[in-house]
Amino acid sequence: MRILVHIDDAATWRDALAQRLPHAEVITSEQADGQPQQADYLAVWKPPAELLESQTRLKGIVNLGAGVDALLNNPGLPRDVPIVKLRDAGMAPLMSDYVRFGVVYFQRDFDRYFAQQTHAVWHESPLVDKADWPLGVLGLGAIGAHVAQALAEDGFPVHGWSRSPKALDGVTCHHGDAGLDELLGTVRTLITLLPDTASTRGIVNARTLALMADGASLINPGRGTLIDEGALLAALGPGDKEGRLRGALLDAFSEEPLPRDNPLWSHPRVRITPHMAAPTPVRDAADQVAALITALDNGGEVETIDPGAGY
Ligand code: NDP
Numbered sequence: 001m002r003i004l005v006h007i008d009d010a011a012t013w014r015d016a017l018a019q020r021l022p023h024a025e026v027i028t029s030e031q032a033d034g035q036p037q038q039a040d041y042l043a044v045w046k047p048p049a050e051l052l053e054s055q056t057r058l059k060g061i062v063n064l065g066a067g068v069d070a071l072l073n074n075p076g077l078p079r080d081v082p083i084v085k086l087r088d089a090g091m092a093p094l095m096s097d098y099v100r101f102g103v104v105y106f107q108r109d110f111d112r113y114f115a116q117q118t119h120a121v122w123h124e125s126p127l128v129d130k131a132d133w134p135l136g137v138l139g140l141g142a143i144g145a146h147v148a149q150a151l152a153e154d155g156f157p158v159h160g161w162s163r164s165p166k167a168l169d170g171v172t173c174h175h176g177d178a179g180l181d182e183l184l185g186t187v188r189t190l191i192t193l194l195p196d197t198a199s200t201r202g203i204v205n206a207r208t209l210a211l212m213a214d215g216a217s218l219i220n221p222g223r224g225t226l227i228d229e230g231a232l233l234a235a236l237g238p239g240d241k242e243g244r245l246r247g248a249l250l251d252a253f254s255e256e257p258l259p260r261d262n263p264l265w266s267h268p269r270v271r272i273t274p275h276m277a278a279p280t281p282v283r284d285a286a287d288q289v290a291a292l293i294t295a296l297d298n299g300g301e302v303e304t305i306d307p308g309a310g311y
Contacts, residue, residue, distance in 0.1 A: 001297060004029060004039035004055075006047045007064050009282075016286035017043065021293065041293050045280075049076030060084065060296040062289050065280055066091055066143055067223060068305050069196035083305040084292050090284030092146035095193070095221060098277035099147050102219040102249040103156065103189050107133045111217075111247045111269065130155040136187035138180075138203070139222060140166050140173065141311075143278065144193035159183045163309075184211040189219060196223035197310030206231040209245060217246045221277035224253035229264065239268045251277040 001024045005013045010028035018026040027037060029051055038057050045064040053076040063071050063085040071077060105111055109125045116123060133156055137148040140162040152158040152170035159172045161183050166173040174183050180203075184190070190212065194200040204218065205228040220227055227250075237243020247269040253262075256275055264270050295302045305311065 001025070001041070001293075002027065002037070002039045003041045003043055003293065004032060004037060004051075005043045006051055007043075007045040012282055013043065013064070013286065016282055017290060020286055020290035024293075041296070043289055043293075044071070046070045047074065047076075049074055052076035052078065060293065062086075062292055063305075064285065064289070066141075066278075067195055068311060069223065069225075072305070072307055072310060082296065082302070083307070084296070084302055085305060086280060086285055086288055087142035087303070088146065089288045090281035091278040092143045093150075094281070095143050095278040096147050096150040098221055098251065098273075099151065099191055099219055100154065102191075102217075102271075103133075103135060103151065105249065105271070106189055106217040106247060107156075111271075115268065131157065133157075133189070134159060134187045136161065136183045136190045137171075137193060138183075138191065138226075139193035139195070140168065140171075141193070141195075145171075147191065147193060159186055180208070181211055184208055185213070187216065188213065189217045192218070192220045192222040192226050194222050194226055195311035196225045199310075201225045202228045204228060204232065206234065209235040212245070214244055215242070215246045216244075218248040218250075220248070221251040224250075224256070226252075227254075229254070229262075233263060233267065236267060236269055239266075242269065247271070249273070251275055 003017060003024050003026045006029040007013055014026045014028050039055060040059045043062045043064055052074060058078060058081045061081055061083045063083060066086055068085050107128060135151055135156045135158050137144055137158060137160045140148060140160045145168055148158050148160045148171045149168060159174060160168060161174045161180055163175060165175050192204060203226050209231055235243055235245035249271045251273045252275055292302060
């Protein structure tokens with residue numbers, strides 16, 4: 001069995017997979033460069049179209065991340081090869097840390113204290129209890145469900161939203177269009193952990209933002225395409241005064257790196273991080289990739305991507 005790896009730091013992944021699959025030949029796309037190397041399995045993150053097009057005997061593609069949007073939009077993607085993606089694989093606890101930071105940043109007024117600091121203002125605001133700070137998590141997948149439950153365990157009332165009905169301990173679960181509107185009217189911080197698909201693009205827009213309570217905040221580590229940036233900036237209002245939306249912590253953008261002239265960079269109530277919320281930890285992920293490839297190769301049960309649904 002030959003596995004071809006394409007990702008930044010491919011040599012680390014190659015070594016980790018070779019260790020776990022001693023009977024497989026694991027090579028990087030750089031090693032294969034120049035000589036047509038047909039593989040049985042690809043383990044890839046954002047591969048070039050030519051790499052996908054050059055493969056003629058593939059039995060499966062493993063996406064080395066949780067979001068499959070870039071792979072599904074790749075013009076070289078073969079139509080009839082099963083695609084699997086990482087599910088949690090150590091990313092969920094990292095994402096929970098990122099979201100916890102964002103939630104506490106707004107709930108404990110750190111955003112306002114840091115704004116006060118620029119004017120040397122010493123003013124302590126009354127504490128709002130976690131129990132009075134309802135949160136909404138859009139997307140209850142491998143990562144979203146973990147985040148929702150971690151926040152519930154911290155003592156926040158948590159509402160979650162998914163496409164299909166769900167039951168999660170400690171989380172009030174909603175689904176469908178009516179479920180979304182109900183959730184938006186309830187929460188003080190909205191966390192978007194949806195994939196980028198035809199039905200989620202622009203889901204945070206003028207209509208949905210208007211349904212949120214005055215002073216609500218947004219944390220988006222999901223995908224940039226979930227947010228209508230114009231509507232977000234309008235809801236945030238001008239820099240000098242809090243608008244309907246109090247602030248936003250953003251990790252994912254429609255265009256990455258975020259262009260230097262994007263107005264989000266300079267908005268005083270927007271905090272920007274460079275898509276670092278939950279990098280894929282190689283050790284945990286390599287265990288999962290090896291298990292997925294073994295299961296695919298043995299004809300075992302594997303949850304594959306539904307290209308129609310887009311995730
Ligand atoms: P999953 O694919 O496991 O879950 C996706 C969730 O979104 C599911 O609960 C699904 O519903 C829900 N969903 C999809 N479409 C809709 C819709 N139209 N309406 C309502 N709910 C919908 O994803 P993960 O939890 O693993 O990851 C979530 C996203 O986080 C990834 O797609 C990626 O974009 C992002 N991410 C970002 C990282 C970063 O560093 N910034 C790192 C890792 C991931 P259902 O359960 O009913 O299918």
